[in-house]
Amino acid sequence: MSDAASLPPEPIPGARLFFSLDPAVTHLNHGSFGTVPVTVQRAQQRLRDETETNPQRFYTVGLTDRIAHARRYLATFLGADPEGTALVGNATAGAAVVLQSLGLESGDEVLSTDHGYGAVAFAVERECRRTGAVPRTVPVPLASSDEEIVEIIRTGLRPGRTKLLIVDQITSPTARLFPVEAIVAVAREFGVPVFVDAAHAPGMLPVEVDRIGADFWVGNLHKWAYAPRGTAVLVVAPRWRARIEPLVVSWEQPTGFPLNVEYQATLDYSGWLAAPVGIFTLRNLGVDRVRAHNAALAAYGQRVVGAALGLGPADLLDPGGPTVSMRLLPLPDGVAATFPDALALRQRVAETLNADIFVTPWNDRGWLRLSAQVYNRAEEYDRLAESLPGLLAA
Structure with a gap:
């Protein structure tokens, strides 16, 4: 992978101002509930x-x-x-x-x-x-x-x-x-x-x-x-x-x-x-620009968090298509393999890391699904990559 391909996309100027999200929380689960713009x-x-x-x-x-x-x-x-x-x-x-x-x-x-x-x-x-x-x-x-x-x-x-x-x-x-x-x-x-x-x-x-x-x-x-x-x-x-x-x-x-x-x-x-x-609002931001940004940022998040979890390229599945704004990561064996355990891990990450993520069991294994939206920044995925392995090992 080239250095350029591994870099996150440039943020869309002013896009974060469209939303009223709590800045103290890292919101990486747009796919579940969305976020309604201020307009x-x-x-x-x-x-x-x-x-x-x-x-x-x-x-x-x-x-x-x-x-x-x-x-x-x-x-x-x-x-x-x-x-x-x-x-x-x-x-x-x-x-x-x-x-x-x-x-x-x-x-x-x-x-x-x-x-x-x-x-x-x-x-x-x-x-x-x-x-x-x-x-x-x-x-x-x-x-x-x-x-x-x-x-x-x-x-x-x-x-x-x-x-x-x-x-x-x-x-x-x-x-x-x-x-x-x-x-x-x-x-x-x-x-x-x-x-x-x-x-x-x-x-x-x-x-x-x-x-x-x-x-x-x-x-x-x-x-x-x-x-x-x-x-x-x-x-x-x-x-x-x-x-x-x-x-x-x-x-x-x-x-x-x-x-x-x-x-x-x-x-x-x-x-x-x-x-x-x-x-x-989506058209005002630029529909194609938003889609490309979100897909590229989700792929970046998958790469950095996956690397922190010790995953290789074969583990980082491409969902297909240049506009898919969610990416999947397998969690270590035995982690979040049931719905109660997945919910507990979500809550633990929210309380400990001030980050909202989506964790779900599928086929007897726990999975982390990362979303990306125009209000997200690369450093939010970097922080999750730094802190998640230690939390899972604790």
């Missing part, structure tokens, strides 16, 4: 103030039009059909809407990989218990190539039985970019509908949802697109839209998708209506 916080607060000034007017005069306007803006940014896009609370809520709308029956099967998000797996298990369907998981080795991933999934499909395939665009526990467009094409050969869990994609990746061609696609905007928390989009292919049922029935039920999914009476809609300001 978006203020826009959302203005909407809350407007609501409380005259609640009746806010909820009864033009609200659904305002929701539709926000939806159109967000869908256009993602390359999705606004008429097939619904705003939802988060990716897991979108998954629940899809699962309950499928009409699963006894003997049907829902296929996932072992890189899936835990709460989505719970949603699958619940719907299968309710309907008599069967959840099934195929293992995908961490170092698999795109071609190998596609072939593993092809082999796992069971035409006639597999009623839904769930794949992640960027996996949460392993920070791996999956070749979802190729996977969708294979599933289409077998007549199997595909749900793409793209919780991390909006803002991080240059997404064109309609080009992917999935039957269902869901993405959070609060992680990498600077929206308020509780903002996600569910995109549904035309042939499924009439079958989509909301989790909660409202007065917009006769209207059909997407408004019947979005509207829930006195829900706080301020986050959805302020979400376009997050996209504006």
Whole structure:
């Protein structure tokens, strides 16, 4: 590796001023909860103030039009059909809407990989218990190539039985970019509908949802697109839209998708209506510049922390793609190999090192996932590299 390749990216001037994070804490887990820029916080607060000034007017005069306007803006940014896009609370809520709308029956099967998000797996298990369907998981080795991933999934499909395939665009526990467009094409050969869990994609990746061609696609905007928390989009292919049922029935039920999914009476809609300001903020910083910066900084963090943990180049997996802003590191054997131990280590690092990190068990081993965002600096990863080995050895 050349000296230039091992250097961190230059910070984006003034980017840290967009955020109100506690400067005493090192925030290296943007992927879990995101961070709302000050501009978006203020826009959302203005909407809350407007609501409380005259609640009746806010909820009864033009609200659904305002929701539709926000939806159109967000869908256009993602390359999705606004008429097939619904705003939802988060990716897991979108998954629940899809699962309950499928009409699963006894003997049907829902296929996932072992890189899936835990709460989505719970949603699958619940719907299968309710309907008599069967959840099934195929293992995908961490170092698999795109071609190998596609072939593993092809082999796992069971035409006639597999009623839904769930794949992640960027996996949460392993920070791996999956070749979802190729996977969708294979599933289409077998007549199997595909749900793409793209919780991390909006803002991080240059997404064109309609080009992917999935039957269902869901993405959070609060992680990498600077929206308020509780903002996600569910995109549904035309042939499924009439079958989509909301989790909660409202007065917009006769209207059909997407408004019947979005509207829930006195829900706080301020986050959805302020979400376009997050996209504006991202564009103001420079979308491509932000993506390149974050990916390069995450790779730098992986290198320096990995070296401190005694890991070699073969242990530093590249998740694939030049804009993936998360990187994975294996922890020493026996460290954080269970969920309670992983949570305990996160808390210990937070209390001892004033650093927020993401630690999770996967395939009986503990893993550290590092995120990078424009408010981060190389020295934050350097400090973690200096202090983490001693903390793990203590």
